[in-house]
Amino acid sequence: MKTKHLFFSFLFFILCIKSFSQNATAKVAGIVLDENNKPIENVNVSYLSKSSVTDKNGFYTITVPANQKVVLVFTHVALKNITATLQLKPNEEFEYHIVMSDKAEQLSDVVITSSRRRVQGITSIEPEVIRKNPSAMPGIESVLKVLPGVNSNSELSSQYSVRGGNYDENLVYVNEIEVYRPFLVRSGQQEGLSFTNTDMVKNIDFSAGGFQAKFGDKLSSVLDITYRQPKKFALAAEASFLGGSVTADLVSKNKKWSSITGVRYRDNSLLVNSQETQTNFRPTFMDVQSIVNFTPNDKWNFSFLGNASRNVYNYQPLTRQTNFGTIDEPIALQVFYEGQENDKYETLFGAFKTVFNADENNTYKFISSVYHTKEQEYFDIYAAYFLGEVDTNIGSDTVGEVTFSQGVGTQLNHARNDLDALFFNAEIKGVHQINNKKHQIDWGFKYTRENIRDRIVEWEVIDSAGFSINPPNLDFQGNDQPYNPYVGPLVPYQNVRATNFIDINRLSGYAQWSFKDQIGSTDYWFNFGVRAHNWKVTGDNISSSKNQTTFSPRAQLTLKPNWEKDMIFRFAVGYYHQPPLYRELRDLNGVVNPNVKAQQSIHFVLSNDYNFKMNNRPFKLVTEAYYKSMDDVNTYTLENVRIRYRANNDATAYAQGLDMRLNGAFVPGTESWLSFGYMKTEENQNGRGNIARPTDQRLKFGLLFQDYMPNLPSMKLYMNLVYNTGLPGGSPSYADVYTYQSRLRDYRRADVGFSYVLTEKNTERPDGHWLKRFEDLSFGFEIFNIFNNQNAITNTWVRDVYTKTQYGIPNYMTTRVFNLKLSVKL
Incomplete structure (x- = not known):
C-alpha cells in the first residue's frame, strides 16, 4: 500500500x-x-x-x-x-x-539519437564492438555479459540474467518484432546460434530496468535491435575453426528495393572437446536470415523478416573425471558412460511490417509475425560412477586416480520429449508528436495466439552399491536392506510423464505520454504510460481456466541541470507484470496449471549519467541504484540453462543493487568499458524465510578493452574480462531447496583477440592495388579462457553410500581454446 x-x-x-x-x-x-x-x-x-x-x-x-x-x-x-x-x-x-x-x-x-537514449536510461552498443569482441559464443549477448547487472556463468550459452531475474524474463526485439528462444534446451552447448545476426545490425539498445510501457510484459530487461537498411551492394564473410558466415547487401537500381541475407554455420566441437567429459560429439547449427525492404515513396515502407534455423545435437559421452574437495582431502568423481543423446531444434520465423508516415508528426505501424518451432529431446544414457579419494602421491603408478571408493553406483536417464509450438502475433502502433514535438503520444494494441503440443516422458533410475534407490517422496516403511529383503514397489527415482495440448489467447496494449520542457534553467523529460494484458489458457483436460487481466503503470523523470558539469539525473518507478508463457504454466511433474498468475515486480531506479573529460578525451560514468519488490513469484529450479517452474505463485522476493559503468577513450580512437555491479536477491517460499534465489550473483566486474600498437596501427587488440562471485549451486528438482544452499566457485574468464587489418592503410595505396577492392580484410587470432580457469555452471548430485551424504559435483565449462579467424568485406 x-x-x-x-x-x-x-x-x-x-x-x-x-x-x-x-x-x-x-x-x-x-x-x-x-x-x-x-x-x-x-x-x-x-x-x-x-x-x-x-x-x-x-x-x-x-x-x-x-x-x-x-x-x-x-x-x-x-x-x-x-x-x-x-x-x-x-x-x-x-x-x-x-x-x-x-x-x-x-x-x-x-x-x-544519443540524447533520447540517454534520458531514457538506455545503453547503446556499437555493432562494430560486437563483431570484434572475442567470445566463445559470439554475438550481442557476449557483450551484454560485460555490462553491470547482467550475468551468465556459461560461455556456451546466449542466455543471460538481469538484476536477479532468470533467462525467461528478458524481452528481445528485432525491428520492433518480439523474438523467442527454444523451449526444451537444457544445456548451453545445445543452443547454437543466437537469433540476431550481428552482420545485419544497425542499432543496439539495452535497458536493465525501469523501461517504458511501450515495451512488453517481462520483469527484467529489454534488448531492442534494429537491422540496417542497405544503401549499396556489399558482401561480408567470416571463417574460423568454429564456423563461418556470409552476408550480402542488395539494392535495386531505383533504390526502392533492398535486402540483407545472412547464412551462418556453427560447429562447437572445438569448445566442447575441451570439457572434462570425453565424448563422440559434433554439434552443428545453421541458420538463414533475410530482411527485404520496399520503400515506394517517402510515406510508406514495407519489410519482411524471415529466419530458418536447424540445430542438431548428437551427443555420446564416454568418460568423465572431476576432481574436487580440498587439498588435504581430495575427492574425485569418475564416470563411465554408455548410450547417446539425439536432440533437434528446428524453427521457422516470418514477420511482416508496414510503416506509414502520414506526415512529419504522425506515424502508424502494422506488424504481424509467425513463429513455429519443432523440438525433440531423446536420450538414453547409462552412467557407472565411482566417488572416492584421489591418490596424490607424486611418483605413484595411480597418481590422480580414485584409489578408495566412498560411493559406487549407476544411473540410467531416459527421455522422449517432443514439442511443437506455433505463435501468431498481430499488432498496430501509432506515434504522434504535438506542439513542436514537445509532446509525444505512443500507443499500440496486440493480439497473440499460442498453440502448444507437448509430450514429456522422462525417468531416472539410480542404483547405489547394488540397491535401487527409491524417490524421497515415496511413502513406504520397512526398507532396511540388506538385512531384510525389500518387497515394496520398484519405481524410478524420478518419473515425469505428461501430454499437454493447450492454446493461449492474449490481448495486450499500451498508451504512453512523453513530455519535455524546462523548469528555469533545468531541462526535464517526463514519460508516463500504462500497459494492459488479458489472457486465457484453454486445451485438452483443462476445464477450470480463468480469464486474467493485469495493468502496469510506469513513469520516468529525467532532469538535466544547467551546470558546468554535464550531468543527468533519472528516476523511474513502475509495475511490471509477466503473464506466464507455456513453460511457466508447467510444474515439475509436467502438469499444466492454467491459473498461474502473472508474476509482479515494482521497480525503483535512481541513476546519474555524467559526461566528462579525462586527458582531454571523452568519458561517461553511469551509476544506477535499484530495488525490485516481487509478488506472486513462480519459483523454479535451474539446471545448466533449463528452467523448471513449480507453477504455484507461492513466494515473494526482492532484488536490490548498484550498477556502475565507465566507458570512454582510454586509448585515443577506441572505446572501452569498465563495469561494476553489486546485487542481492532473495525469495521467501510459503513464509519459510528468505533464501538466495538461483541468480543471486553478489559481485560482478567486467572489462571490455580495445587497443592498437602505436608503431603498428594495423595490429588491434580486443579483450573481454569478467569476474562474478559464485551463484547458488542449485538443488535437484525433486529436493527441498531450503536444504541446498551451497554456492559454486567464483566465475573468472578472460578472452583475448588479436586482429591484423591488411586494409588499414588503403588510402595510401595507389589505385589498382589488389587490396583496394576490399573494404576490410583482416586475420584474427583468439584465445578463449586465456588463464585456463575452471568455471562451473551447475552441480551434479551424487550420493555417498556410506554417509548417505549428497555431494554437489561441479559441472565445469570449457578450458583454454585457440581459434583463428578470417574476415572479408567488399
Missing part, C-alpha cells in the same frame, strides 16, 4: 509542474584522428562565423544553435574537408568524433 501511495504521489507531483521553454544553444565536442588513429592538431571546426581549433590531442569543442540544422565544416591544410549536418536539442552536449584523410571529401548527415 505504501508503494502505491509513493507511486501516485510521484505522478501527481510531475503532473503539477508548471513548464515553460526558452531558446538555447548546444555544444558539440569530440576528437579528430587520422587514418592511423593518431590525433590531428590545428583542425579548424567552423559553423558560419563561429570556429574552433583542435589541440595537440585532437580535441575540439564548439557551441552551435539548438533546434535547427547546423552544418559543421572540418578543414586542415594537408587533409580533405569533412562536412557534417546535425540538429541538437537545447543545452545538449553531443560527442562527434571523425577520421580525416587526404583523399576525397566526406559528407555526413548525423542522426542524433
Whole structure:
C-alpha cells in the first residue's frame, strides 16, 4: 500500500509542474584522428562565423544553435574537408568524433539519437564492438555479459540474467518484432546460434530496468535491435575453426528495393572437446536470415523478416573425471558412460511490417509475425560412477586416480520429449508528436495466439552399491536392506510423464505520454504510460481456466541541470507484470496449471549519467541504484540453462543493487568499458524465510578493452574480462531447496583477440592495388579462457553410500581454446 501511495504521489507531483521553454544553444565536442588513429592538431571546426581549433590531442569543442540544422565544416591544410549536418536539442552536449584523410571529401548527415537514449536510461552498443569482441559464443549477448547487472556463468550459452531475474524474463526485439528462444534446451552447448545476426545490425539498445510501457510484459530487461537498411551492394564473410558466415547487401537500381541475407554455420566441437567429459560429439547449427525492404515513396515502407534455423545435437559421452574437495582431502568423481543423446531444434520465423508516415508528426505501424518451432529431446544414457579419494602421491603408478571408493553406483536417464509450438502475433502502433514535438503520444494494441503440443516422458533410475534407490517422496516403511529383503514397489527415482495440448489467447496494449520542457534553467523529460494484458489458457483436460487481466503503470523523470558539469539525473518507478508463457504454466511433474498468475515486480531506479573529460578525451560514468519488490513469484529450479517452474505463485522476493559503468577513450580512437555491479536477491517460499534465489550473483566486474600498437596501427587488440562471485549451486528438482544452499566457485574468464587489418592503410595505396577492392580484410587470432580457469555452471548430485551424504559435483565449462579467424568485406 505504501508503494502505491509513493507511486501516485510521484505522478501527481510531475503532473503539477508548471513548464515553460526558452531558446538555447548546444555544444558539440569530440576528437579528430587520422587514418592511423593518431590525433590531428590545428583542425579548424567552423559553423558560419563561429570556429574552433583542435589541440595537440585532437580535441575540439564548439557551441552551435539548438533546434535547427547546423552544418559543421572540418578543414586542415594537408587533409580533405569533412562536412557534417546535425540538429541538437537545447543545452545538449553531443560527442562527434571523425577520421580525416587526404583523399576525397566526406559528407555526413548525423542522426542524433544519443540524447533520447540517454534520458531514457538506455545503453547503446556499437555493432562494430560486437563483431570484434572475442567470445566463445559470439554475438550481442557476449557483450551484454560485460555490462553491470547482467550475468551468465556459461560461455556456451546466449542466455543471460538481469538484476536477479532468470533467462525467461528478458524481452528481445528485432525491428520492433518480439523474438523467442527454444523451449526444451537444457544445456548451453545445445543452443547454437543466437537469433540476431550481428552482420545485419544497425542499432543496439539495452535497458536493465525501469523501461517504458511501450515495451512488453517481462520483469527484467529489454534488448531492442534494429537491422540496417542497405544503401549499396556489399558482401561480408567470416571463417574460423568454429564456423563461418556470409552476408550480402542488395539494392535495386531505383533504390526502392533492398535486402540483407545472412547464412551462418556453427560447429562447437572445438569448445566442447575441451570439457572434462570425453565424448563422440559434433554439434552443428545453421541458420538463414533475410530482411527485404520496399520503400515506394517517402510515406510508406514495407519489410519482411524471415529466419530458418536447424540445430542438431548428437551427443555420446564416454568418460568423465572431476576432481574436487580440498587439498588435504581430495575427492574425485569418475564416470563411465554408455548410450547417446539425439536432440533437434528446428524453427521457422516470418514477420511482416508496414510503416506509414502520414506526415512529419504522425506515424502508424502494422506488424504481424509467425513463429513455429519443432523440438525433440531423446536420450538414453547409462552412467557407472565411482566417488572416492584421489591418490596424490607424486611418483605413484595411480597418481590422480580414485584409489578408495566412498560411493559406487549407476544411473540410467531416459527421455522422449517432443514439442511443437506455433505463435501468431498481430499488432498496430501509432506515434504522434504535438506542439513542436514537445509532446509525444505512443500507443499500440496486440493480439497473440499460442498453440502448444507437448509430450514429456522422462525417468531416472539410480542404483547405489547394488540397491535401487527409491524417490524421497515415496511413502513406504520397512526398507532396511540388506538385512531384510525389500518387497515394496520398484519405481524410478524420478518419473515425469505428461501430454499437454493447450492454446493461449492474449490481448495486450499500451498508451504512453512523453513530455519535455524546462523548469528555469533545468531541462526535464517526463514519460508516463500504462500497459494492459488479458489472457486465457484453454486445451485438452483443462476445464477450470480463468480469464486474467493485469495493468502496469510506469513513469520516468529525467532532469538535466544547467551546470558546468554535464550531468543527468533519472528516476523511474513502475509495475511490471509477466503473464506466464507455456513453460511457466508447467510444474515439475509436467502438469499444466492454467491459473498461474502473472508474476509482479515494482521497480525503483535512481541513476546519474555524467559526461566528462579525462586527458582531454571523452568519458561517461553511469551509476544506477535499484530495488525490485516481487509478488506472486513462480519459483523454479535451474539446471545448466533449463528452467523448471513449480507453477504455484507461492513466494515473494526482492532484488536490490548498484550498477556502475565507465566507458570512454582510454586509448585515443577506441572505446572501452569498465563495469561494476553489486546485487542481492532473495525469495521467501510459503513464509519459510528468505533464501538466495538461483541468480543471486553478489559481485560482478567486467572489462571490455580495445587497443592498437602505436608503431603498428594495423595490429588491434580486443579483450573481454569478467569476474562474478559464485551463484547458488542449485538443488535437484525433486529436493527441498531450503536444504541446498551451497554456492559454486567464483566465475573468472578472460578472452583475448588479436586482429591484423591488411586494409588499414588503403588510402595510401595507389589505385589498382589488389587490396583496394576490399573494404576490410583482416586475420584474427583468439584465445578463449586465456588463464585456463575452471568455471562451473551447475552441480551434479551424487550420493555417498556410506554417509548417505549428497555431494554437489561441479559441472565445469570449457578450458583454454585457440581459434583463428578470417574476415572479408567488399
